[in-house]
Amino acid sequence: MTTLRLILGDQLSPSISALEECDPAKDVILMCEVWDEATYVKHHKKKIAFLFSAMRHFARDLTENGYQLDYVKLDDPENSGSLQAEVSRALKRHAIERIVVTFPGEYRLLEEFLRWESLFNLPVEIRPDTRFLCSPDGFANWARGRKQLRMEYFYREMRKHYSVLIEGDQPVGGQWNYDAENRKPPSSGLSIPDPASFAPDDITKEVLKLVAERFADHFGDLEPFAFAVTREDALRVLGRFIAQRLPHFGDYQDAMIEGEPWMFHSHISFYLNSGLLHPMECIKAAERAWHEGRAPLNAVEGFTRQILGWREYIRGIYWLKMPDYGQTNFLEAKHDLPAFYWTANTQMNCLRQCVLETRANAYAHHIQRLMVLGNFALLAGIEPKQVNEWFLIVYADAYEWVELPNVSGMILYADGGLLASKPYAAGGAYINKMSNYCKSCRFKVSKKNGADACPFNYLYWDFLARNRDKLQDNPRIAMMYRSYDRMSEQKHQAIADDARRFFKTL
Ligand code: FAD
Ligand code: DLZ
Ligand code: SF4
Structure with a gap:
């Protein structure tokens, strides 16, 4: 049966299920660069260039x-x-008897695929995406009957199932989680290796020209462009990470340093999410490094948790809860996204640095996304739809299956606590502890109120006060409400006044 096999831009794996039993003599593989996918949100220029070139x-x-x-x-x-229209055109070019696709990364495309059988009057087979380590059904089975869906318990099951860092049925080293060792503040004089970078070849140069011409009004710097665009080069990125960065990955996982966008992170999310790398080969490479004494357990366990735990858990939540998950707004946040998320034009140095790096690299590491960009959006009560759109646009690793639960669940508490047991809210002190941003900021992180106080400080308390009816029964933040209640009426007023004044400036 002559088959049309559609491969999407984030399905670039030779082992992708849509290619299984492909008959090279008869079957046609369709790949298309389409305006709709590049503009349904106006993706960062680097993201489009990366994907088209890959x-x-x-x-x-x-x-x-x-x-x-x-x-x-x-x-x-x-x-x-x-x-859809490209599939339709391809059916006219070739004598096709059926269509095969792999389960897509976004709900809107699944809905579209499900219409194709009647639309094209041909059998359409939607195959599971076997590149993930937990299927949507497997996750639903794990979730069934549980009151809380905590990542930690899912992760332990995954460790046992795949026998990763396991001896007998126990975790190596005696602990499942070494997070407590993974919060070292940045120390001065850290020697951070340069990230892997690749000079554009002729194919990439042609794509860069196309993106410069067609997507000039999209956010972000197109050049310099140094991403890997082949599996071979993506494997080089992984190899370099294991050799040079992994040993310090755990220690400095939460650290932020001005002018150091890459830190000791792996920078493989672009390649994992587009299919150039497979999650298990990354996990196994790290596990091997531990066995051979090339990286400590806290680093290897931390890295494993991100991929085998967080990445799979996030995808599980997405498919378990879509389509409703995209509409959640538990805190009824309704402010507009401030313009500085695009322009970097703010005197808050932490936010300024993170936006500048995002604009330049289509990348920010996890703690920048969570503790700076996300924390501010939470405290300032920005509408989830606008925050989601921003995160989907600006990062080269962003696809809705991974972006949405991270934004609506992890940073905005828009799902009312399905993903996070409490809102990930923090004042300036935590940013100051984990970064050197505050040293060159116009605001004073030690000041709690007044025109030169760090806005995160009063916004934190204002956030709690504003959302009291929704949050005060949460036992994990009850203590913060007790602290708030111990403050004087005058202090409460100062917090509210500062927050009001600040919001007016946005
Ligand atoms: P490392 O820190 O080296 O971690 C290794 C790998 O673990 C990553 O490549 C990634 O595949 C996986 N991982 C780690 N944390 C998560 C997580 N929370 N969810 C899923 N996978 C994880 N990641 C994306 O891939 N795409 C997104 O659109 C995205 N949006 C995010 C939005 C917010 C608000 C937050 C807080 C996090 C988001 N993340 C997203 C997760 C994480 O920030 C990125 O995966 C990570 O920064 C990518 O850089 P890295 O490859 O250097 O990661
Ligand atoms: C992100 C993206 C972009 C920018 N362009 C294309 C494209 O032109 N053709 C394509 O097949 N895929 C593209 N993608 C990736 C898709 O948006 C992605 O497959 C879906 O969002 C599902 O994850
Ligand atoms: Fe950010 Fe506040 Fe520190 Fe300035 S003082 S960098 S606004 S945390």
Whole structure:
């Protein structure tokens, strides 16, 4: 049966299920660069360039291996602009008897795929995405009957299931979690290795030109462009991380240093999420480094937890709760996203640095996204829809399945506590402890109120006061309400006044 096999921009794995039992002599593989996917939110220029170049390299490699590729470039004059219309056009070019796709990363595309059988009057097979380590059904089974869906317990099951860092049925080293050792503040004189970087080849240069011409009004710097765009180079990024950064990954996981966007993180999310790397090969590479004494257990366990735990758990939550998850707004937050999320034009140095790095690199590391950019959006009561759109646009690793639960669940508490047991709110002191941003800030982190006080300080208490009816029964923050209640009436007034004055400036 001649089959049309559609491969999406984030399905660039030779082992992708849509290619299983592919007959290179008969079947046609369709890949298309389409306007709709590049603009349904106006993705960062670097993200579009990365994906188009990686798609073109993947298609080249498949062609060299004898597959029949039908690759539609964005500037092909016949390009219709949407995936559905491109499938329709491809059906006219080839005598196709059925369509095979792999389960997509976003709900809106699944809905579209489910309509195709009647639309095209052909069998459409949607195959599981076997690149993930827990299927949506597997996650639903784990979640069934549980009152709380805590990542930690899911992660332990995954460790046992895949026998990662396990001896017998116990964790190596006697502990499941070494988080307490992974919160070292940044120390001066840290020697941070340069990140891996790759000079654009001819394919990438052509894509850079296209993106510069067609997406000039999108956010972000297109160049310098140094991402890996092939599996071979993505494996080099992984190899360099294991050799140079992993030993310190745990210690400085939560640390932020001005002018050091990459820290000791792995920078593999772009490659994992587009399919150039497989999660288990990353986990195994780290585990091997521990066995061979090249990295300590706190680092290797911490890295494993991010991929085997957080990444799979986040995807599980997405598919368990969609489509409703996209609409949640438990705290009824309704402020607009401040313009400085795009311009970096703010005197709050932490936010300024994180936005500048995001604009330059289409990357910020986890604690910048969580503790600075996310924490501010939570405290300032920004509407979840606007925050979600920003995070989906600006990061080259962002797809809704991973972005939405991180934003609505982890940072905004918009799901009312499904993902996080309490809002991840913090004042300036924590940012000061984990970074050196405050040293060169116009605001004083030690000051709690007044025009030169760190805004995070009064916004923190104002957030608690504003959301009291929704949060005060949560036992994990009851203590903070007791502290608030011990403050004088005058202090309460100062907090409210400062917050009001601050919001007016946004
Ligand atoms: P490392 O710190 O080296 O971690 C290794 C890997 O663990 C990452 O590559 C990633 O695959 C995985 N990982 C770690 N934390 C998470 C997490 N919370 N959720 C899912 N995977 C995780 N990650 C994305 O891939 N895409 C997103 O759109 C995205 N949006 C986020 C939005 C917010 C508000 C927050 C707080 C986090 C978000 N994350 C997202 C998670 C995390 O910040 C990034 O995965 C990480 O910064 C990528 O950099 P890295 O590869 O250097 O990660
Ligand atoms: C993100 C993205 C972009 C920018 N462009 C394309 C594209 O032109 N063609 C394509 O097949 N995929 C693209 N993608 C990735 C899709 O948006 C992604 O597959 C879905 O969001 C599901 O995760
Ligand atoms: Fe950010 Fe406050 Fe520190 Fe300034 S003082 S960098 S606003 S935490």
